[in-house]
Amino acid sequence: GENVEQHPSTLSVQEGDSAVIKCTYSDSASNYFPWYKQELGKRPQLIIDIRSNVGEKKDQRIAVTLNKTAKHFSLHITETQPEDSAVYFCAATVNTGNQFYFGTGTSLTVIP
């Protein structure tokens, strides 16, 4: 089955700096890569996703990049704010398979 690895497990940045979280996957058939944000005590919520036919996608301060050849994808958060502090999960899946394979999560702390 698919194996998703996520790094780093914890990340601290100063407010206004950028944060990058990286994930690798093992199954070349995976073609959909969502990112979830989980604030303390809350549910995971989708913040951005990318499909395998796209190399990069942006949504305001958040961007995701995908390298299919290397089987890795990354989340980039620019101009970080304290409200970006949360645990971020990457995932990979094959559309038809439906099951998400989640990474182990990155705890991001933005220091004011």
Added chain:
Amino acid sequence: DAGVIQSPRHEVTEMGQEVTLRCKPISGHNSLFWYRQTMMRGLELLIYFNNNVPIDDSGMPEDRFSAKMPNASFSTLKIQPSEPRDSAVYFCASSLQGAKNIQYFGAGTRLSVL
């Protein structure tokens, strides 16, 4: 739509007792997932259903765990008997298979087994 609804939000029980967690998926979704989240093990998939049929239950830790989906709008996760190590947050999520495949999570049930 109210989203995925889970009940109860919090459950405190004693070791050996039966625990039943409930989930109502988003109307029209045909896939439902049960996850367990702990600090040590992160987010683990326990079981998922497509069109009310269990597809993969390899994540269910032991025979003490069972899940059912009697219809498209309701699912239960049962632990019998419960043990302290079952203490965790249990999330239910639903999605529409074949579409954009986004999983929407419920608010979770925080289970404490004393």
